[in-house]
Amino acid sequence: MFEGNLSNFLAQVFGGILSFGWQNVVMLLIGGLLLYLAIVKDYEPLLLLPIGFGAILINLPLTGLMGDEGILRALYNAGIATELFPCLLFVGIGAMTDFGPLLSNPRILLLGGAGQFGIYMTLLLALLLGFDRLEALSVGIIGACDGPTAIYVTSQFTPHLLGPISVAAYSYMALVPIIQPPVMRLLTTKKERVMVMSYANLKPVSRTIKILFPIMVTIITIIIAPFGAPLMGMLMFGNLIREAGVVERLVKTAENELSSLITLFLGLTIGATMDGHVFLQWKTLMIYGLGLVAIVGDTAAGIMMAKLMNVFCKEKINPLIGAAGISAFPMAARVVHKVGSEENKQNYLLMHAMGVNTGGQIGSVLAASIMLALVQAMK
Numbered sequence: 001m002f003e004g005n006l007s008n009f010l011a012q013v014f015g016g017i018l019s020f021g022w023q024n025v026v027m028l029l030i031g032g033l034l035l036y037l038a039i040v041k042d043y044e045p046l047l048l049l050p051i052g053f054g055a056i057l058i059n060l061p062l063t064g065l066m067g068d069e070g071i072l073r074a075l076y077n078a079g080i081a082t083e084l085f086p087c088l089l090f091v092g093i094g095a096m097t098d099f100g101p102l103l104s105n106p107r108i109l110l111l112g113g114a115g116q117f118g119i120y121m122t123l124l125l126a127l128l129l130g131f132d133r134l135e136a137l138s139v140g141i142i143g144a145c146d147g148p149t150a151i152y153v154t155s156q157f158t159p160h161l162l163g164p165i166s167v168a169a170y171s172y173m174a175l176v177p178i179i180q181p182p183v184m185r186l187l188t189t190k191k192e193r194v195m196v197m198s199y200a201n202l203k204p205v206s207r208t209i210k211i212l213f214p215i216m217v218t219i220i221t222i223i224i225a226p227f228g229a230p231l232m233g234m235l236m237f238g239n240l241i242r243e244a245g246v247v248e249r250l251v252k253t254a255e256n257e258l259s260s261l262i263t264l265f266l267g268l269t270i271g272a273t274m275d276g277h278v279f280l281q282w283k284t285l286m287i288y289g290l291g292l293v294a295i296v297g298d299t300a301a302g303i304m305m306a307k308l309m310n311v312f313c314k315e316k317i318n319p320l321i322g323a324a325g326i327s328a329f330p331m332a333a334r335v336v337h338k339v340g341s342e343e344n345k346q347n348y349l350l351m352h353a354m355g356v357n358t359g360g361q362i363g364s365v366l367a368a369s370i371m372l373a374l375v376q377a378m379k
Contacts, residue, residue: 023276024059031055031271034167043174046260047147047267051167054271065272072272075265080155080162085266086148087234092259093148093361094238095251097329099213101355104202107309108321108352112359114305115325116367118143118297122290123371129286134158137371139287142169143294144364145176146327151270152231153368157375163273164284168291176328177335179292183299184339188319192307194344195318197352210243221366228369235365298326302356321349324356327364333357 034052038045057065058072065072079085102109123140131139134157141153142165150169154162172179185193214236222229241250273279302322310316320340324332333353340349 020061021277023280024061025276026280027055027059027274027276031059031274037174044170046263047170048174050264050267051170051271051274054268055274056271057268058272058274059276066275072269075269076272079262079265080151080269081159083152083155083230085262085269086152086155087230089148089259089262089266090231090234090365091238092254092262093329094214094235094240095242095254096259097235097239097242097358097361098354099239099358100205100210101202101351102358103205103209103213105352105355107313108317108356109359109362110309111302111305111322111325111356112361112363113325114322115298115302115327115356115360116144116363117301118294118299118326119364119367119371121297122294125293126286126290129290131283131286134375135161135283137375138165139290140294141165141368141371142172142287142291143298144327144368145169145173145295145298145332146361146364147173149231149327149364149368151266153372156372159273160278161283161287163270163275163279164287166270167274168288171288172291172295173328173331176295176326176331177338179295180299180323180332180335181339183296184303184320184323184336187300187303190343192319193340194347195316196344196347197318197321197349199348199351202351207243207245211240214239214243217362221362221369225366225369225373227372228365231365232369235361295326299323302326317352318347318349321353321356324353325360325363327357327360329357329361330354332360 031052034048034055037043038048038052054072057063064070066076067073119140122143123136126136126139127133138154138158138161141150144150147166147170151162151166154165218233218236221232238254241247241254302325303319304322306317306319306322310319318340320336324336326332333350333356336353337348337350340347
């Protein structure tokens with residue numbers, strides 16, 4: 001009996017080792033690279049560190065972590081398959097977001113809308129490259145430059161692509177300071193980049209307006225695209241508790257404990273979907289390529305929309321702030337400010353860019369909501 005149990009044990013061990021292919025080795029290296037970027041380069045460490053370690057865990061033999069009773073499978077079923085994790089994370093994002101700069105200059109909301117152009121452009125390119133409709137939708141949403149939105153959409157329709165799309169979304173968020181500046185300089189002139197934007201004409205926003213804003217956005221956007229209610233509802237609820245001023249404990253919890261805990265579990269669970277045998281396919285490389293196209297398209301569209309607005313508006317805006325229309329908050333706004341101040345030391349674009357960036361937050365969720373509604377209508 002002992003010999004039989006020993007032989008079964010050895011067969012299981014050697015079977016696990018023999019199933020450890022080159023794909024797993026590559027994924028261990030990729031997991032190590034993500035850890036390097038997080039720890040050494042400080043690129044999105046809150047997400048890339050747990051994702052990288054999760055990728056290492058899942059590609060080691062015989063762990064059973066994503067088996068029927070594995071701990072990472074339990075987390076996946078509880079938080080990803082149900083879309084709970086990204087929705088809860090949006091509560092924290094809403095609690096961190098100040099829409100004041102956007103409300104002081106509402107016209108820049110158009111730049112936040114233009115910053116979603118890459119979603120639709122990438123969707124069409126993915127269809128042309130042979131992705132099916134649902135896969136193309138999930139790939140296109142990388143253009144939102146918003147990890148939770150990408151996870152929410154992908155987990156609903158194409159869970160088999162969750163690993164590459166999630167990693168692509170967060171990787172490009174981390175690489176915004178590298179990707180955007182060359183595009184910004186290419187599409188603007190020196191004269192445009194040194195343009196100083198005044199703060200004198202920005203009107204102060206009352207507390208009443210700040211409280212009413214998340215309520216009205218919730219009502220209007222969900223009427224337009226009801227399938228986006230979980231995302232938009234949680235984002236605006238988080239912002240409402242921030243602006244209400246009467247539940248400071250809830251705001252601190254949403255900003256800190258809730259966001260940190262969900263980010264931790266979310267990262268590990270995403271990493272657990274990066275099994276080498278599934279992850280390393282031709283579609284993965286195409287997803288990364290299309291993701292880059294999406295971010296470049298978003299940046300270019302925001303800048304060109306700013307140029308177009310200058311044709312019709314008496315009060316000119318620096319076209320650089322259009323690049324903040326993507327939803328990489330607040331990184332994109334900081335990049336805009338950095339590029340502008342390098343061209344002109346007197347140029348302080350941060351608050352203007354923050355307004356555009358928060359508009360991009362709303363735009364990305366609304367774009368995802370509309371795409372979800374379209375998919376439901378086509379069923």
